[in-house]
Amino acid sequence: MTRPATRLQMQLKRWTLLLGVLQISVGCLIGFIPPAAVEWFRGIVMAHIEFTANGVLMVVFAFLIKEMTLKPIALRCWFVTLQLGTWSNGAAGLVAAFIGRSSPLMPTLNEKFPPPLGTDSLLVSGLLQLCGLTIILALLLTLYGLLRSRPI
Known part of the structure; x- marks a missing residue:
């Protein structure tokens, strides 16, 4: 038996799922960009891999929302950091x-x-630093929320 999800948890689960699938789709579409269309094609390969992998991560995390015990402000922070980090x-x-x-x-x-x-x-360095910081915050909030939850 699981505890009932709050309205906020259900809303954030829906948005996390939608944005996760969107991110996977963006990653797949980026894979169609031809090498001649960009200055450095390896960046396209990186974007393709990162968007698809992080989109999958986001979809998986959507299913953890109901298992986490976080106050509403912490849950919103979790959502924002997850979005910023993955995108x-x-x-x-x-x-x-x-x-x-x-x-570098x-x-x-x-x-x-x-x-x-x-x-x-x-710009690239800043985006990577933003990613690192926000992904770590999202992971720590996830761990904290999971550790605080009690099995019924």
Whole structure:
């Protein structure tokens, strides 16, 4: 037996599912961008992988909402950080693809597939830092909410 979900939990579950499936769809559509359309095609590959993987993560997390015990403000923070984190990850690859610059935060990718215009994009670095911070916050809130829940 599970406890009944609150109205806020049900609303956020629906939005998390919808936005997760949208993110998977965006990731798949990005895969159709031809190499000649961008400065650095490896950024498209990155965006494709990150959007689809993070969309799946978001869909899975939607099913955890009902299992978490968080106050409404914490649940809203969880939703916002999850959205910012998952979307900014793929956005970093998309931006890098179109501007032809990446970030020093991607050393292995830069070494194997050097971007044509360098590795010094503040925008790409900022998106990756936003992603890292917000994903960690969303994960910590998820863990906290799951640890606070009590089995019935």
